[in-house]
Amino acid sequence: MKNVKTINFRNIGDESGYLTPIEAERDIPFGIKRVYYITGVRSGERRGFHSHRDLHQLLICVSGSVKILVKTPFEEKIIILDKPYEGLYIGPMIWREMFDFSEGSALVVLASEHYSEDDYIRDYPQYEKEAREYWSKRS
Ligand code: T46
Secondary structure: OOOEEEEEOOOEEEOOEEEOOOOEOOOEOOOOOEEEEEEOOOOOOOEEEEEEOOOOEEEEEEEOOEEEEEEOOOOEEEEEEOOOOEEEEEOOOOEEEEEOOOOOOEEEEEEOOOOOHHHEEOOHHHHHHHHHHHHHOOO
């Protein structure tokens, strides 16, 4: 799926524990301007329901597991994040929903830009309209 890919990072360690380094522009395809994390999500809650126009992000479930639905007007898939050394890159114009957060899970997100509500498309019909135009220029 274009603008979506899983990336495996190094997982350095042994019985004493593990360390995963992530370096901007080396391990992931963008510079990092913002980090945020999502914790304490109750079972049954679903988040997301939006796309970004220009933002690049990397999602890593550093503890527990979560499912991510990624969708365009043409295709969709569900990716399970359950390893602290696996990231999900999501580029521009991908609708996303996060669900099935396991108890105690922590989803860390690295983002290419500072927070801007103007970059969000939270209305699905509006997303579909903009996405069809965006993807028609890239097919
Ligand atoms: C995304 C998925 C994976 C801020 O003030 N600063 C921030 O950096 C962010 C990300 C959010 N906010 C505010 C905006 C809302 O009032 O926090 C509130 C919750 O945000 P939202 O409903 O957008 O959260 P999610 O979990 O639906 O989506 C988040 C990110 O917003 C989004 O970019 O791709 O995680």
